[in-house]
Amino acid sequence: MPDTRELTRMLKEIQEFIPAAVGVIVAIATAIGVLVPSLEGGSSIGGDGSTQGGVVQPGVTDTKYLTDHPNGVTSLALVSGTEVTVKGKDYGRSILSTGGPGVRSYKEYRVPNTFRTLNLKAAWVDTIPNSGGTGKVTVKRGGQLLGEFTVSQGEIVERNFDVRGGGRVEVALSAFDPSGVQKKVAASGLAVLTPVLK
Numbered sequence: 001m002p003d004t005r006e007l008t009r010m011l012k013e014i015q016e017f018i019p020a021a022v023g024v025i026v027a028i029a030t031a032i033g034v035l036v037p038s039l040e041g042g043s044s045i046g047g048d049g050s051t052q053g054g055v056v057q058p059g060v061t062d063t064k065y066l067t068d069h070p071n072g073v074t075s076l077a078l079v080s081g082t083e084v085t086v087k088g089k090d091y092g093r094s095i096l097s098t099g100g101p102g103v104r105s106y107k108e109y110r111v112p113n114t115f116r117t118l119n120l121k122a123a124w125v126d127t128i129p130n131s132g133g134t135g136k137v138t139v140k141r142g143g144q145l146l147g148e149f150t151v152s153q154g155e156i157v158e159r160n161f162d163v164r165g166g167g168r169v170e171v172a173l174s175a176f177d178p179s180g181v182q183k184k185v186a187a188s189g190l191a192v193l194t195p196v197l198k
Contacts, residue, residue: 063198064115064198065195065197066118066169066171067080067095067195068081069109069111069112070107070108070109071110071168074107075105075106076103076106076107077100077103077104078095078096078097078099078107078173079096079098080095081093082094082095082096084096084193085126085127086124086125086126086191086193087123087156088126091121091193091194093194094193094194094195095191095192095195096189096191097174097175097187097188097189097190099186100186100188101131101184102184102185103174103186104172104173104187105172105173106170106171106172106173107170108168108169108170109168109169110166110167110168110169111141111167111168111169111197112166113165113166115166115198116162116163116164117161117162117197118161118169118195118196118197119158119159119160119195119196120160120161120192120193121156121157121158121192121194121195122135122173122192122193123151123155123156123190123191124151124190125191127189130153130186130188131175131185131186131188132185133175133176133177133178133185133186134150134151134152134153134176134177135150135173135174136151136173136174136175136176137149137157137171137192138174139161139169139171139172140169140172141163141168141170142167146161146162146169147159152178156193171195173192174187
């Protein structure tokens with residue numbers, strides 16, 4: 001039988017594994033939710049093609065979504081193209097952070113050069129207990145900062161970014177303690193709501 005030190009070490013390893021396991025489970029559940037309805041000829045969001053309950057339905061407008069243009073599979077601590085709920089309203093094709101304390105969630109997307117503007121709304125989702133921190137959304141293109149903004153609890157913040165010329169656009173989500181010490185806290189539950197390319 002292992003001694004106390006060995007048991008403590010094993011417990012710490014399990015505790016470090018839990019956030020990664022939760023992220024994998026969320027990603028698998030999202031993939032199943034997207035793939036199964038499409039195999040059945042339906043929609044992963046449901047409905048008759050109209051906008052109901054705030055869910056943006058593909059095909060209703062000529063709108064294009066940032067989450068439709070991933071650049072490979074590189075991402076960290078986030079789920080892209082998922083449905084989230086903020087203030088009782090559902091937002092499809094969103095980006096959701098699953099990052100723990102001090103983890104910067106990010107994903108890179110390929111933006112075709114036919115688009116001029118990226119419209120982002122960010123908020124903390126209703127369905128995930130969050131850290132109580134202030135969220136930070138950072139947008140870069142080709143490694144150059146396009147802009148960043150903060151999101152407090154209960155807010156929905158909207159920003160537009162100039163993406164003329166297209167290229168690789170990275171969206172990063174993080175959070176910090178708003179008490180002034182700028183200590184990084186968990187960003188899990190911070191989301192970009194249905195990012196639109198125009």
